[in-house]
Amino acid sequence: MRSTRPKDFRSIPSATGGIARLACARLRELGKDVKAVLSKAGLRFEEVDDPTARLEVRTQIKFLELAAEELRDDFLGFHLARSFDLREIGLVYYVIACSEQLADALRNAERYSRIVNDGVRLRFKLLDGTAAIALDYVNVDRCSDRHQMEFWLTAVVRICRELTNSRLAPRRLMVRHFRDSTPAEYKSFLASDVEFGADSDEIVFPEQVASLPIVGADTCLNKLLRQYADD
Secondary structure (H helix, E strand, O other): OOOOOOHHHOOOEEEOOHHHHOOOOOOOOHHOHHHHHHOOOOOHHHHHHOOOOOEEEEEHEEEEHHHHHHHOOHHHHHHHHHHOOOOHOOOOHHHHHHEEEHHHHHHHHHHHHHHOOOOOOEEEEEEEHHHHHHEOOOOOOHOOOOOOHHHHHHHHHHHHHHHHHHOOOOEEEOOOOOOOOOOOHHHHHHHEEEEEEEOEEEEEEEEEHOOOEEEOHHHHHHHHHHHHOOO
């Protein structure tokens, strides 16, 4: 049964639901009962099947945990983020993909990531010789999640590589939730230094990567798309 919603809908973070739809596709591929898993999370198939519908972030987090259990994939968020088409992110991806430099792209991501998920705040900072991308949860219990955050961290690393057409390697990657050990595939795909149980969710690159040019830079298109994103 769907839980009672607070009266102030503005305090309920929502997302485009892209991660949940990717999880649904994975469940279908492996012959699982998608509707049954959605129902356990308090979701209807019609909600997730509609690409224009936004989902509550807390519900998406719950569904991802249930889907991971059904799939017996304890690293579902990472696996989903590693293989999906980045263009599925939509407008925000195209805004950052036509920025001039990686620093500009990340500042645009900081400004517009709420369009994708207003329960996650992305912050970009240059400090002490590093270029750091931090992810903070807003009105969402961080302790309730593993898969959504690991999806975000992996997707951001992929985006940085795609935009610069390079195999960027983070100096280190920090994740707030705990895992007993760091899987080898995390180290080989993301960073050799992955710290679980850290004080923040953060990707740290050397500072010089911030000035890398974006391969699809287009200042005129970027200005136009930012106007749409501002609206």
